[in-house]
Amino acid sequence: MSPKACKNCGSSDIDVDHARGDAVCMGCGSVLEDNIIVSEVEFVETGGGGSSAVGQFVSSEEGARNPSFGDSHINGMGRESRAQTLQKAKQHINTLGHQLQMNQHCLNTAFNFYRMALGKHLTSGRKASHVIAACLYLVCRTEGTPHMLLDLSDIVQVNVYILGRTFLVLSRELCINAPAIDPCLYIPRFAQLLEFGEKNHDVAMTALRLVQRMKRDWMHTGRRPSGLCGAALLVAAHMHEFRRTVKEIVSVVKVCETTLRKRLTEFEDTPTSQLTIEEFMKVDLDQECDPPCFTAGLRKRKVQQLEIELKKKMDDVEDEIHGYEDEIDAELESSRPKLRGVYASYVKEGKTEIQHDEESEVPSTPTRKESDGGSQDEDELQAVAKHFGKDMCELTMEALLKLERRGLEEEEEEPEEQEEGGGGGVPKRKGPSLESILGPMPTASTLGLSESIGTCIGDGKENDGAADSGELDLSGIDDGEIELYLLDDREVKIKTALWMAENSDYLKEQREKAAKIAKEKELGIYKEKKPRGPSKKRDPIRASTADEAIGKMLEQKKISSKINYDVLKDLNIKPCPSPARSAESPIKKEPSAAAKLTGRSRHPARAPLSLSTPLSTLGKRLQPFITGQPNKKMAVEQVASSNPLPVPVGAPGGGGGGGGSGGAGAVVVVVESGPVHYDDAAAEDEEEEEEETCVSAMEMMGSNDYGCDGDYDDGF
Amino acid sequence: MDSSNDEALDIIITNVVATFRTRCHLNLRTIALEGINVIYKPDMGKVLMKLRKPKITASIWSSGKIICTGATSEDDAKVGARRLARTLQKLGFKVRFSAFKVVNVLAVCSMPFAIRLIDFTKKNRPIASYEPELHPAATYRIKHIKATIQVFSTGSITVTGPNVQNVASAVEQVYPLLFECQKPRCK
Numbered sequence A: 001m002s003p004k005a006c007k008n009c010g011s012s013d014i015d016v017d018h019a020r021g022d023a024v025c026m027g028c029g030s031v032l033e034d035n036i037i038v039s040e041v042e043f044v045e046t047g048g049g050g051s052s053a054v055g056q057f058v059s060s061e062e063g064a065r066n067p068s069f070g071d072s073h074i075n076g077m078g079r080e081s082r083a084q085t086l087q088k089a090k091q092h093i094n095t096l097g098h099q100l101q102m103n104q105h106c107l108n109t110a111f112n113f114y115r116m117a118l119g120k121h122l123t124s125g126r127k128a129s130h131v132i133a134a135c136l137y138l139v140c141r142t143e144g145t146p147h148m149l150l151d152l153s154d155i156v157q158v159n160v161y162i163l164g165r166t167f168l169v170l171s172r173e174l175c176i177n178a179p180a181i182d183p184c185l186y187i188p189r190f191a192q193l194l195e196f197g198e199k200n201h202d203v204a205m206t207a208l209r210l211v212q213r214m215k216r217d218w219m220h221t222g223r224r225p226s227g228l229c230g231a232a233l234l235v236a237a238h239m240h241e242f243r244r245t246v247k248e249i250v251s252v253v254k255v256c257e258t259t260l261r262k263r264l265t266e267f268e269d270t271p272t273s274q275l276t277i278e279e280f281m282k283v284d285l286d287q288e289c290d291p292p293c294f295t296a297g298l299r300k301r302k303v304q305q306l307e308i309e310l311k312k313k314m315d316d317v318e319d320e321i322h323g324y325e326d327e328i329d330a331e332l333e334s335s336r337p338k339l340r341g342v343y344a345s346y347v348k349e350g351k352t353e354i355q356h357d358e359e360s361e362v363p364s365t366p367t368r369k370e371s372d373g374g375s376q377d378e379d380e381l382q383a384v385a386k387h388f389g390k391d392m393c394e395l396t397m398e399a400l401l402k403l404e405r406r407g408l409e410e411e412e413e414e415p416e417e418q419e420e421g422g423g424g425g426v427p428k429r430k431g432p433s434l435e436s437i438l439g440p441m442p443t444a445s446t447l448g449l450s451e452s453i454g455t456c457i458g459d460g461k462e463n464d465g466a467a468d469s470g471e472l473d474l475s476g477i478d479d480g481e482i483e484l485y486l487l488d489d490r491e492v493k494i495k496t497a498l499w500m501a502e503n504s505d506y507l508k509e510q511r512e513k514a515a516k517i518a519k520e521k522e523l524g525i526y527k528e529k530k531p532r533g534p535s536k537k538r539d540p541i542r543a544s545t546a547d548e549a550i551g552k553m554l555e556q557k558k559i560s561s562k563i564n565y566d567v568l569k570d571l572n573i574k575p576c577p578s579p580a581r582s583a584e585s586p587i588k589k590e591p592s593a594a595a596k597l598t599g600r601s602r603h604p605a606r607a608p609l610s611l612s613t614p615l616s617t618l619g620k621r622l623q624p625f626i627t628g629q630p631n632k633k634m635a636v637e638q639v640a641s642s643n644p645l646p647v648p649v650g651a652p653g654g655g656g657g658g659g660g661s662g663g664a665g666a667v668v669v670v671v672e673s674g675p676v677h678y679d680d681a682a683a684e685d686e687e688e689e690e691e692e693t694c695v696s697a698m699e700m701m702g703s704n705d706y707g708c709d710g711d712y713d714d715g716f
Numbered sequence B: 001m002d003s004s005n006d007e008a009l010d011i012i013i014t015n016v017v018a019t020f021r022t023r024c025h026l027n028l029r030t031i032a033l034e035g036i037n038v039i040y041k042p043d044m045g046k047v048l049m050k051l052r053k054p055k056i057t058a059s060i061w062s063s064g065k066i067i068c069t070g071a072t073s074e075d076d077a078k079v080g081a082r083r084l085a086r087t088l089q090k091l092g093f094k095v096r097f098s099a100f101k102v103v104n105v106l107a108v109c110s111m112p113f114a115i116r117l118i119d120f121t122k123k124n125r126p127i128a129s130y131e132p133e134l135h136p137a138a139t140y141r142i143k144h145i146k147a148t149i150q151v152f153s154t155g156s157i158t159v160t161g162p163n164v165q166n167v168a169s170a171v172e173q174v175y176p177l178l179f180e181c182q183k184p185r186c187k
Helices: A073-099 A104-119 A128-143 A149-156 A160-173 A183-194 A197-216 A225-239 A246-253 A257-269 A277-282 A292-335 A343-359 A365-370 A377-388 A397-413 A425-437 A442-457 A479-483 A489-502 A504-523 A546-556 A565-573 A584-596 A600-612 A630-642 A653-662 A669-673 A686-702 A708-713 B028-034 B074-090 B117-123 B164-180
Strands: A014-017 A022-025 A031-033 A043-045 A051-053 B011-021 B038-041 B046-051 B056-061 B065-071 B098-110 B128-130 B138-142 B147-151 B156-161
Touching: A073 A104, A073 A128, A073 A149, A104 A128, A104 A160, A128 A149, A128 A160, A149 A160, A160 B128, A183 A197, A183 A225, A183 A246, A197 A225, A197 A277, A225 A246, A225 A257, A246 A257, A257 A292, A489 A504, A489 B028, A546 A565, B011 B074, B011 B164, B028 B038, B028 B046, B028 B056, B046 B074, B056 B074, B065 B074, B074 B098, B098 B164, B117 B128, B117 B138, B117 B164, B138 B164, B147 B164, B156 B164
Parallel strands: none
Antiparallel strands: A014 A022, A022 A031, A043 A051, B011 B065, B011 B098, B038 B046, B046 B056, B056 B065, B098 B156, B128 B138, B138 B147, B147 B156
């Protein structure tokens, strides 16, 4: 692509030389393009008479690009990030894969999947570990290895379903159709774990046959394959006279006991279970079965039908019995001596009471407690409400019925007495409503009751508020019914009290929070919680001495409350150890910070701090890990923290460490000891780094001087 | 091929979810204290109000957004929503009923035959996905009508979609596919 005009002088006279691969402006002489990519193939004579093609190989791998392409420095940074991501992913995949004993081919495929996912932007918004695990599982499925999603989730310590979701998304987006899981795949693996010794193969074969039989009997659709395998292996083991308990199988197969037993029962229901062992090995029944849930459904339906029929019969019988009862009652009545006088009406009322008792199943307790209430309905309800601790309108239908009956009772008991207030009027009014209640619609009746109670007790309902809806179409809405959904003033008060009591803890918290915010506002420290924007990328610090580096880092990095910066500054001057505060977090922070650094010049900043931390200030957690050999471990920490950086690892030892720390002079003596030897396992594990750091620190603390001179012997 | 068979398929709608807005700020505490059948969840910042008829549970936020779930038909959902708005009106808020939208409809349907899930998944990749380790049903997503169908091996299916029409057409679409992969009953 030859540009038409020069950027610097605007001249359009540009000389493009394909042989040199340059584009030069003739006006100002600036080189506009360098190393132009051409599609011609040229040949040059090599010494000896041969000819070779002219050109450079540009690798398609990110990160290998030579950043001398004119103005592509910015591009270079972006590519490097991508390369880093891929590198990290590759490492993770390899680690996980080795734990699962997968071969290299699978791991490479998994890495390819990851790369595809990265290209399609599927990794953003998801935890890297999830995506990597999903890629691995994808490979397992496509290759047909006997790895379950459960295994992966065990290793990564993530919920299976979350992994599953990621896996599904990946397989959908990458259009990879993983073949369905076959339980037969898992049999050899589980058989191995169950240790059948020499007969392993035979047992496995038998179990395989069983599973195939189960498949034909439709036990495997919709079920976890591991459950089926477990059941098959149990039966196979027993068939070959091995004793394996359910517990052992459960621990291998990772389903729960109940599932295993269920599968066994289902298998028992199939006709195959009736065959003897020899028959089973030879014959394969043609008949297939329905899936077990299907049969279970059918059974349920049958049972239900039976129940309905039974009920019908019962009803008939009941009616007959009622008929007999009535007749008997009538007979008794006619033969009973009649009572006269005051109690006549009472007896009648007693009968209706019995009727009501029959028709409504009521708990007897309310009556007893209600006996405390006065004759006034209001007081009664008050008492009831108090006892139940609920709102009045939340009284159950039964309770209300009870009340009504009592009211009626009282009325009958004192027919001559004047009822006070509206008490008398109310029961009378309630009489008819009871009848309507004993009809079918329970909801309507309860509402009806509460309405009547509401109107007796409280004042009128609250006013309809301003409530200018404009757009609210009220057709078909029964206002009366809606009003029932609202509580009265008194009711509101009661409910408020109850609610406050219930939620006192929460309210207290809120008040404290508000008080705190108000105080902070006064003091002017109040910080609004802002949503975190994207974290900005920090430029790598370029410093010639360690002091500079420390200074710049301190400026850049946010001030931490856990690091005693005075100590840091002191360190530049004299190497005597000075106490630093809680070292745990800084130690933890630094290795992690190290992972993100691109320049080795950061190391000096970290190392001294960790050294100067007296162990006494380190948490109890770290103290037990203190052992000998601190220097080497220190070195390991150095190396380990540098491991995440792909490039610098290649240049360890005196060169890199010495160079980076050389300028530190007296201060960072430790760094000069340099990375002695690697410990690959410690690569990404910051926890280990932490422990090893404190080990070294302790030893260092023993001597006034940093005394690393002795370490030089260990260095290479 | 579809429900115009001899045996018509019963599509039973079990749940309709709808949202609407009241266009005014609501004081949740007032609602909680003065309404019946309300549950106040201060940590989630909402109030649950349950209506009896139609049987609806509504989540009410202080911004005025309300989600109603539990209705058995679209009309029911609308009636319930209006009723709810009326109740809030009576509590004293300047409620306007706007932006009513049925968001999700869940229906259940039962086929008269069992289904071979593995076959079904194989034939309909990648639209269908079946992961027995995770869920016993095969999931079939129809993108253009935005419906999701979960197919169980017993022959019952659950369909979710943005409205009843979509749900019905989804069932019609999927029926022939299921018919192909059916498993004849043995007993």
